[in-house]
Amino acid sequence: MLVVEDEPVINQAVADRLVAEGYTVVRAYDGPGAVAAFEEHAPDLVVLDVMLPGFDGHEVCRRIQAQRPVPVLMLTARDAEEDVLVGLGVGADDYLTKPFRMRELVARIGVLLRRVERAEALASTPAATTEVGDLRIDGAARRVWAGGEEQHLTPTEFDLLACLAAAPGAVLTQERLYAEVWGWPGASGTRTVDSHVKALRAKIGADRVRTVHGVGYALEAVSS
Structure with missing residues (x-):
């Protein structure tokens, strides 16, 4: 380290x-x-x-x-x-x-x-490719394409996107995202999720991640 x-x-x-x-x-x-x-x-x-x-x-x-x-x-x-x-x-x-x-x-x-x-561990086993609109997520290779163009995400951004993509259109609370992506159950009072969502939007498109104020975020299907 x-x-x-x-x-x-x-x-x-x-x-x-x-x-x-x-x-x-x-x-x-x-x-x-x-x-x-x-x-x-x-x-x-x-x-x-x-x-x-x-x-x-x-x-x-x-x-x-x-x-x-x-x-x-x-x-x-x-x-x-x-x-x-x-x-x-x-x-x-x-x-x-x-x-x-x-x-x-x-x-x-x-x-x-x-x-x-x-x-x-995931890279060593077969994993289905997830598609949400024209967003394609390869879970094994940890690669993402938006509108046909590959986007280079950090490990945290990829895990955040994969978590949202597991339930397209559903609103995931910040508490759930903290628990599943960061491993911080019960976390509150920090802007970590907000900051990572903004960084993710800058790469895959702002309209793909919907904000539900006071609740959380949802991944939406968008076609180019």
């Missing part, structure tokens, strides 16, 4: 906690160092701060995702919607706003790693 954080105290604290949880940890403190460490150690997951010397976490995320898809949990001091969407747009799977609790960090990492394991 790679931890990228320019504040030495935070970097050390995160690394110590992850080592205590049984993970092998490599650390970096700036953008170029993060990319170099990723290339050398091929980590299974990256904990990545946004504000870094050299070049920022968004650029780090772009570069490492171009080499090899990997779960990325971004750490940000700002929770403005635009900042979150930029991170999700360059390939981050999740984000935490500083200050954060180590317990939550560990829980989020566990969810991301379990999602990777689940994806690998």
Whole structure:
């Protein structure tokens, strides 16, 4: 696992906690160092701060995702919607706003790693292709086409879409999405689902995911 954080105290604290949880940890403190460490150690997951010397976490995320898809949990001091969407747009799977609790960090990492394991298991077995209008979802290959054009989704975006596609037209509550996609039963008071839905809409089309205010979201059949 790679931890990228320019504040030495935070970097050390995160690394110590992850080592205590049984993970092998490599650390970096700036953008170029993060990319170099990723290339050398091929980590299974990256904990990545946004504000870094050299070049920022968004650029780090772009570069490492171009080499090899990997779960990325971004750490940000700002929770403005635009900042979150930029991170999700360059390939981050999740984000935490500083200050954060180590317990939550560990829980989020566990969810991301379990999602990777689940994806690998599905890829090794036949899975039906789901079609909703002109949206086609290949569950085994984890590939998505909208209007005939392939869209590159992050693992979290794919799982969110697959969850919605399992019941086309039905409204899934935010609580259900948190439980099934993120593994957070009973979660509330966070904009994680909203942010990921907006990132997903930017890729597959805004009209495909319907918002039911105060309830949740539904995937709608759209034809180009």
